[in-house]
Amino acid sequence: MDVAGVLLVTSVLLVVAFLLLTLSLMRLRGTTRELQAALDDESGARDRAALLLAIASAVNSSLALEEVLNVALTHAGRIMGAVAGAMYLVRPGKAEMQRDASYNLTNRARGATRKIDEEPLRSALAAMRPLVVKLDERTAPGLEAGGHPQHVLVVPVQRSGQLMGAMELYLNAWRELTEDQADLLNGVASQAAIAIRHAQLFEAQEENALTDELTKLPNRRALAQRFLQEMQRARRHHNAIAFMMIDLDHFKQVNDTYGHLNGDAVLAELATILTSGARESDVCARYGGEEFALILHETTEPGARTLAERIRTKVAAATFPGGLKLTISIGVAATDDPALFTSLMEYADKALYAAKQGGRNQVRVADMNAAATSKQHA
Numbered sequence: 001m002d003v004a005g006v007l008l009v010t011s012v013l014l015v016v017a018f019l020l021l022t023l024s025l026m027r028l029r030g031t032t033r034e035l036q037a038a039l040d041d042e043s044g045a046r047d048r049a050a051l052l053l054a055i056a057s058a059v060n061s062s063l064a065l066e067e068v069l070n071v072a073l074t075h076a077g078r079i080m081g082a083v084a085g086a087m088y089l090v091r092p093g094k095a096e097m098q099r100d101a102s103y104n105l106t107n108r109a110r111g112a113t114r115k116i117d118e119e120p121l122r123s124a125l126a127a128m129r130p131l132v133v134k135l136d137e138r139t140a141p142g143l144e145a146g147g148h149p150q151h152v153l154v155v156p157v158q159r160s161g162q163l164m165g166a167m168e169l170y171l172n173a174w175r176e177l178t179e180d181q182a183d184l185l186n187g188v189a190s191q192a193a194i195a196i197r198h199a200q201l202f203e204a205q206e207e208n209a210l211t212d213e214l215t216k217l218p219n220r221r222a223l224a225q226r227f228l229q230e231m232q233r234a235r236r237h238h239n240a241i242a243f244m245m246i247d248l249d250h251f252k253q254v255n256d257t258y259g260h261l262n263g264d265a266v267l268a269e270l271a272t273i274l275t276s277g278a279r280e281s282d283v284c285a286r287y288g289g290e291e292f293a294l295i296l297h298e299t300t301e302p303g304a305r306t307l308a309e310r311i312r313t314k315v316a317a318a319t320f321p322g323g324l325k326l327t328i329s330i331g332v333a334a335t336d337d338p339a340l341f342t343s344l345m346e347y348a349d350k351a352l353y354a355a356k357q358g359g360r361n362q363v364r365v366a367d368m369n370a371a372a373t374s375k376q377h378a
Contacts, residue, residue: 065199069101072192073167077103079184080153082169084143087157088114088121089165089196097121097165102141109141114166121166124154130177130185135170143170153177155185159193167192212286214264215271223285223293230283230297231341242304242334243344244294245352246274246311249327249360251290258322265321270328273318277311293348301334301365308332308363316361327361335368347371 069087077085084104088097097114114121120139124131132153140148149170157165167189177185210222218226227243234241248270255263267290274292275284283295296304308330315328331352333344347366355364 065196065203066101068192068195068199070103072188072195073101074103076155076167076185076188076192077169079188080169080171080181082153083145083149083172084141084170086111086141086168086170087165087192088168090116090163100165104144106142106144111139111141116163120152120154120168124166125156125163128156128158130155130182130189132171132174132177134174141170150174153185155189157189157193157196159190159197164193164196215268215286217271217275217292218283218285220285220287223283223287223295226283226285227295227345230295231338234297234336234341235338237298238336239298240300240334240336241341241344242296242299242301242332243348244296244304244308245287245331245345245348246292246294247329247352247356248290249329249356254324254326258324262322266324266326269318269320270315270326273315274311277314278307293345296334299334300336301332301368304332304334305363305365312361312363329355329360330363331355331366332363333366333368335371337368340368340371343371 069089073085073087076082084102086099086102086105086109089100090096091098095116097116099112099114102109116122116125120133120135123133130153132151135148135150135152137148140150140152142148149172151171151174153169153171155167155169156163157167210218210225212219230241233239248267251263251266254266267286271284271286271292274294278284278294279296281297285293285295287293294307296307299307312328312330315326318326320326329352331348331350331354333347333351335341335344347368351364351366355362358364
C-alpha cells in the first residue's frame with residue numbers, strides 16, 4: 001500500500017475513533033445529568049422530609065388546639081409565601097366551617113364562616129387536593145396591611161377520609177402549584193390533621209375533668225379556676241365582684257324518701273333553674289352535693305342581693321321531678337376591695353350557714369365592712 005493509502009486508512013480510523021469518543025462523551029454527559037437529577041431529587045426529597053419532620057415536631061409540641069392550628073397554618077403559609085392565612089375547622093352537624101385561627105387578617109375580616117358547598121372551599125374539597133381559587137368581594141377577607149387578596153390557595157385537611165377542615169393561604173397573584181408543592185402541602189395538612197385530632201381529644205378530656213357529670217355545670221375545680229380569673233379581671237378593671245353560695249333545703253329527705261335517682265333528677269332540674277335565673281355573664285357551678293355557687297362579675301352588694309332573691313323565688317315557684325316543691329338558702333358576699341376578693345367564698349359560706357340557721361328559704365348577705373375591719377386588725 002502506498003503512502004496515500006496509508007494516510008487514508010489512518011484518517012478513516014481517526015474519524016471513527018473521534019466519533020466513538022464523541023458518543024462516549026455524550027453518553028457520559030447524559031449519565032452525569034441523570035445522576036445529578038437523581039441526586040437533586042434525592043436532595044429535594046431529603047429537604048421535604050426534613051421540613052415535614054420539623055412541622056410534625058412543631059404541631060405535635062403542644063396539645064393546645066389554638067397553638068396547633070397557628071403552627072400548622074404559619075408553616076404552610078411560609079412554604080407558599082402567602083401574605084396571610086386562615087385555618088377553618090368543620091362545625092359538627094353543619095355543612096360549614098368556622099375560622100379558628102388566622103394571621104395577617106383584620107380583626108373582623110369577612111369569611112368567618114365558610115359554606116362547604118360554596119367557593120372558595122367547594123372546588124378544592126371536591127378534588128380533595130390543594131387548589132388555587134379566585135376570590136370575589138364577598139369572600140375576600142381584609143388584610144392587616146390593607147386591601148384584599150385576589151386569590152386563595154385552599155388546602156383540605158382530612159384524616160382517614162374524614163374532612164376536618166381547610167387551610168386558606170392568601171396570595172397576591174395566581175400561581176400554578178408544582179407537584180412537589182402540592183405533595184408538601186398535603187404532608188403539612190396530614191400532620192395538622194393528626195395534631196388537631198389529638199388536641200381536640202385532649203380538650204374534650206379537659207372539659208370532662210372540669211364538668212360535673214350530673215348537672216353538666218362546671219365542677220368545683222373549674223369554679224376555683226374561674227374565680228381566680230374573675231378576681232384578676234376585677235382587680236385589673238377596678239370592678240366589684242360577688243360570690244353566691246346556694247344550698248337545696250332538706251335534700252337528704254328527698255333522697256331518703258324518693259330515692260337517689262329522683263334526687264339526681266332534682267339536682268339536675270335545680271341546675272337548669274339556676275342557669276336560667278342567672279345572667280349570661282355569671283358563672284354557675286356545682287360546688288358539691290346539693291351545694292351550688294355563682295360568681296357574679298361587676299356586681300355590687302345590692303345587685304347580688306336582688307339576683308339572689310330572684311333566684312330563690314324562682315326555685316320556690318318551680319315544681320321538681322316527682323311533683324316536689326322545694327326551697328333553697330343563699331349566702332351572698334360582695335366587695336370592690338381587692339384585698340377582700342380572696343375572702344368572698346368564705347364569707348358567702350358563712351352567710352349561707354346563717355340563712356340555714358335562720359330557718360332556710362332565705363337570702364343572707366355577709367357584712368364585708370366588718371370583714372374589712374377584722375382584716376385590718378388581724
